[in-house]
């Protein structure tokens with residue numbers, strides 16, 4: 316790459332897209348790519364979805380931004396819609412996942428102080444990802460993301476993911492814990508799916524102790540896992556739920572939803588955002604919710620996920636080097652026994668966009684509007700690529 320005026324925050328694959336439609340992207344040379352990443356679970360409705368495009372264009376021609384110093388009816392409408400879908404009481408609208416989690420962390424601290432806890436603490440997990448701002452990277456369970464940014468924000472207690480005994484142990488020794496913040500499925504952490512009952516038991520512990528259960532549904536929410544929200548697989552209602560990625564289908568928007576006592580903590584002056592919930596973003600999100608609902612994409616994601624898992628399992632049966640195939644809805648993983656970052660390049664060369672996370676986990680987050688034929692194509696192509704990679708001399712996979 317020649318000199319760039321961009322700060323170096325991503326090591327990018329050598330391709331730029333100029334157009335998208337549904338699950339497909341095109342580069343400037345006219346090459347076509349099947350997008351099984353969807354901008355990291357953002358474009359759940361695929362690219363250039365007509366209903367979202369129409370909503371954005373119409374709103375852009377009317378009113379893009381005013382200010383949170385004025386009433387914004389589209390915000391009211393979006394909050395009402397989100398609360399109805401999630402059974403939460405109210406919403407704070409912002410511009411990203413990290414901001415949604417910042418709001419959640421601030422709610423937990425207000426909640427603690429209200430209960431006269433001097434230094435309110437939040438339990439978080441190893442392998443988690445909550446964002447890149449200082450508070451959210453401090454909450455994140457990945458040293459690589461924190462390194463160099465010390466001093467970290469204090470007040471987080473870390474436990475292994477999917478380990479209830481560790482949560483109970485922290486509770487015994489730290490009277491200042493006021494909340495738990497977890498992902499229902501650890502996305503960046505390699506699509507780690509906790510044992511059945513994990514969220515239910517966390518709910519029970521939180522109820523016993525008077526803690527807030529705060530679920531980071533930024534990646535899992537909005538039909539991605541086959542339900543509207545991943546906590547619904549266990550029938551668990553959190554006190555705080557954060558959303559972002561899939562909410563605007565690419566228009567930046569995040570939301571922090573709260574219920575019960577957590578919904579009564581913010582007052583004018585305690586939190587805010589200049590852009591948060593502006594008319595353009597809210598209009599896009601309303602269009603997204605409408606399509607998700609009308610097309611029953613929760614059920615569709617569940618069905619497609621099952622189909623893909625079965626197809627992967629069949630096509631990779633007995634292939635040495637495949638450690639695990641797992642997923643829920645359209646949040647899917649193929650875990651290998653070796654680092655496999657270069658699979659992203661190998662797939663790109665074959666016209667397939669995938670992601671590798673946690674070093675050795677192929678992560679798929681395709682648009683929820685995938686057709687059966689596209690799903691079959693994805694399974695065929697991907698398993699071919701994985702098989703070829705695993706058959707290559709081991710050194711190739713272990714140098715990076």
Ligand SMILES: *Cc1c(COP(=O)(O)O)cnc(C)c1O
Pocket residue numbers: 410411412413414416444445446447498502503531532533534559560
């Ligand atoms: C992506 C993600 C975030 C951060 O969202 P940004 O919009 O990048 O700030 C937080 N939590 C989870 C679970 C995520 O997947």
